[in-house]
Amino acid sequence: MLIRRPDACKSSEITPEQHYVGRRKFLAAAGVLGIGAVAGFVPNACAQDGQDPQVLGKPYGLQKDDKPTPWTDVTTYNNFYEFGTGKGDPVENAKAFKPRPWTVMVDGLVAKPAQYQLEDFLKPLVVEDRIYRHRCVEAWSMVVPWRGIMLADVLKRAQPTSQAKFVELTTLYDPQRMPGQQRSVLAWPYVEGLRLDEAMHPLTMLATGVYGRDLPNQNGAPLHLIVPWKYGFKGVKSIVRIRLVDRQPKNSWNISNPSEYGFYSNVNPEVDHPRWTQAKERRIGEFFKRPTLMFNGYAEQVAAMYAGMDLRKNY
Secondary structure, eight states: OOOOOOTTSOGGGSOOTTTOOOHHHHHHHTTOOOTTTSTTOTTEEOTTTSOSOEEOSEEOSOOTTOOOOOHHHHTTSOOOGGGOSSTTHHHHHTTTOOOOSOEEEEEESBSSOEEEEHHHHHTTSOOEEEEEEEEOTTSEEEEEEEEEEEHHHHHHHHOBOTTOOEEEEEEOOOTTTSGGGGSTTSSSSOEEEEEHHHHTSTTOEEEEEETTEEOOGGGTTTOEEEOTTBOGGGOOOSEEEEEEESSOOOOHHHHHOTTTOOSOOBOOTTSOBTTBOSSEEEETTOSSOEEOOGGGGTHHHHGGGGTTOOTTTOO
């Protein structure tokens, strides 16, 4: 599983050391920690400056020393190339972006294709608050309190046919509203994909908010895919189309550089990046590095989906 960061990312952009089933049954199967097992979670303000919004949600797959990354860092240190390649570009360049009105197409190999206005897309679905670990291919990580819906609920409503094997998700293409698309960093629009079983997994969600608030533009408003056991670039943002297909989709970074970016992108500390080890990561806001966990700490919940696969070949 060989995954490299985009060439446009400079080493200086990595976090500096000095700064940085049913649902209820699944709660037990997913290894959700009890509220008292991770101090200061539900609800509790992050203690950076006393101004952060409250942390809401169940902590999924967290370790006892995992604490939510402060709101300021979550919303200002972003990878969102549609608004620039620098970590601080999205928060500046997305200020004028308006994520409403918004339409979402769900189509392909489904019995009930439909195009929804965002409000109708969300209205019948259960919105949940969940706290997840996140790991970037650039060797930094965060703990983020997301709010959103399960992708599985969206797909069940559309009723995938027996031919559907994969899910392809596509970002809005609008270079006027997303100035980063005016540069040929990637072949726009941004596309990502999952196997159908990955998309249907109870951990996979479409985020609509963070820290109990509506999702900021720079964090992928209004819909951001969250797959916590995969590297962060799998998390396609500002989604306008969800398509069920019978063949593995070509994800954008794989199209750009297939020798470096694979389809699966599962977090694997045993496969080093060519320029650094992936065995350790730097949590935003921490000085010392910590060990990277297989599947980003979600092995108990997701490893069975990859039984028998060569995770170096299927990177």
